[in-house]
Amino acid sequence: MTLLILFGQAMLVGLAIAAPVGPIGLICIDRTLRLGAWTGLATGLGAATADGLYALLGALGMTMLIQQLTTMAMPLAVAGSGVLCWMGLGMLRRAPAPGMAAATASGLLGAYVSALLLTLGNPLTILSFIAIFSGLSGHAHAGVGEAWAMVAGIVSGSALWWCVLAFGIGRVLRRWGEQARRWLDRGCGLLLLGMGSWMLWQALRGW
Numbered sequence: 001m002t003l004l005i006l007f008g009q010a011m012l013v014g015l016a017i018a019a020p021v022g023p024i025g026l027i028c029i030d031r032t033l034r035l036g037a038w039t040g041l042a043t044g045l046g047a048a049t050a051d052g053l054y055a056l057l058g059a060l061g062m063t064m065l066i067q068q069l070t071t072m073a074m075p076l077a078v079a080g081s082g083v084l085c086w087m088g089l090g091m092l093r094r095a096p097a098p099g100m101a102a103a104t105a106s107g108l109l110g111a112y113v114s115a116l117l118l119t120l121g122n123p124l125t126i127l128s129f130i131a132i133f134s135g136l137s138g139h140a141h142a143g144v145g146e147a148w149a150m151v152a153g154i155v156s157g158s159a160l161w162w163c164v165l166a167f168g169i170g171r172v173l174r175r176w177g178e179q180a181r182r183w184l185d186r187g188c189g190l191l192l193l194g195m196g197s198w199m200l201w202q203a204l205r206g207w
Contacts, residue, residue: 003149010055010153017051017154018044018161023084023122023195024115026188028165030091031111033173033185037166042108044162046115048155053120055154056147078204079121084196091189 024047032040173184 003145006146007149007153007156010150011157011160012153014048014051014055014154014157014159015161016157018047018158023192024119025165026192027087027115027118028162029169029173030185030188032166035107035111037171039108039111040166041162042111043115044166045159046112046117047119048158048162049112050116050119051158052151052155055151078200081196081200083118084192084199086196088189088192088194088196091185091192 024043028040028043031043
């Protein structure tokens with residue numbers, strides 16, 4: 001398998017992992033509408049970085065380490081569900097802003113780090129990378145070139161989706177008007193609250 005084909009396959013995997021609208025997608029949309037496309041993109045790139053880190057472990061054949069991380073799935077799920085519920089409640093209670101806030105370096109960094117930590121702590125993300133890379137490389141231990149091709153493909157595919165979401169879909173949503181965006185904000189808040197509650201219930205049920 002050539003590195004270019006491997007890169008393309010990994011890019012499709014990264015795109016497929018990022019595209020479903022989950023908690024990070026909702027947070028990205030919310031921040032894009034409130035703080036601008038660059039803050040939304042910073043949020044998405046935090047998730048893409050987390051995907052890349054797990055991709056690197058999987059590509060290097062370090063599935064044992066990833067499997068050990070699954071033992072922390074319950075406490076991570078509880079912590080992550082609490083953060084999602086807190087953010088969802090914040091969206092529901094937040095007063096409409098008079099205008100879009102200007103992006104700052106600290107704000108971009110905070111958006112990036114928060115998404116990075118949320119994605120790293122998501123048990124579903126951990127579990128999804130246990131089996132992906134042996135299938136991509138065709139064997140348990142990929143070479144250095146194959147490993148970096150897979151990691152670069154995963155990150156590129158994920159980052160591509162976040163660019164589309166922040167600069168494409170986000171721009172369309174901003175044209176809906178303040179009232180429509182307010183209802184969208186409430187909808188995102190309810191979805192985040194529901195996702196957080198479901199994650200907490202699943203974690204406690206399996207405890």
